[in-house]
Amino acid sequence: MTWYTALVLAVAAERLAELAVARRHTRWSLARGGTEAGREHYPAMVALHTGLLAGCLAEVALTGRPFPPLLGWTMAAVVLAAQALRWWCIRTLGHRWNTRVIVVPGLPLVTGGPYRWLRHPNYVAVAAEGLALPLVHGAWMTATVFTLLNAALMVVRVRCEDGALARMPEAQVRV
Template sequence: MSPASLILTLVTLQRLGELVLSRHNTSRLLARGAVEVGAGHYPLIVSVHAGWLIALWIWGRGQDVNLAAIAAYLALQGMRVWVLASLGPRWTTRIIVLPGEPLTLSGPYRYFSHPNYAVVVAEIALLPLALHLPALAVIFTLLNLAVLAIRVRAETRALRMLGGPRTSAP
């Protein structure tokens, strides 16, 4: 197995694991009375992410690996873990809001509103660059930014609409 194929296998497994975690957390939140907001754009997000992985597998699996870019990508995984730990059972890939629940302001959320999206934007650009695929980095960064523009507006509206109290604990 080439180093690029190993990296893509690990990233694919990570993404599949996150989908399992998201589904679990979503079910538990909905059972507690949470509601999903902005579900209409969710297939677009799935399409962009699936397309990104498929394109990386098609054009990247035999590529040499740029060590600086893959090191930066690996460093982002620390930020990803920080986001997941900060949100705990509230982390999902969907916009799920629990009325009356305070907003999370701990971890990276102390510093900016959407740290998970910042990680994803960087990942979508860096992994293709790590595999010497700059065109894929540009194409999927632009597609991701377009979908995130829709998502962040929907999420911001949902959080404002519910107006939960702010807290420093998840």
């Protein structure tokens, strides 16, 4: 389980790096007149993602489940693919990417990168990682609970984000 702990801690470190990027991007967006939507659901999102990481480690430690090689290595590949997709989203959105929903007036909607094919590719990465990370070491209860709670949260989040984007001026063009 030592290597699995290292994997979960690496994902946690990646989350901290995301938060640092998000803080910088928040300052950038607010300085340009950006407005935030969805503040009320943000703490639940933070708690859910923290719970995912803790649940992965706790379930494996408490149940003593062995590493399932075929499932484990397959899910590890999904975790890595989810990270690649997430950072592709971050790179594509640039200063606009954030863990919060902040819309800067006057900026065109981004439709390049993974946004060319998916409306919310970052949420695909979140869902994939939330299912796969626990399953790397057979933590199916954590995978199930996270997936169900995340699905409910994503309904709220996507509505919030789509609503914020819909309030952008009609004159903006897609890039």
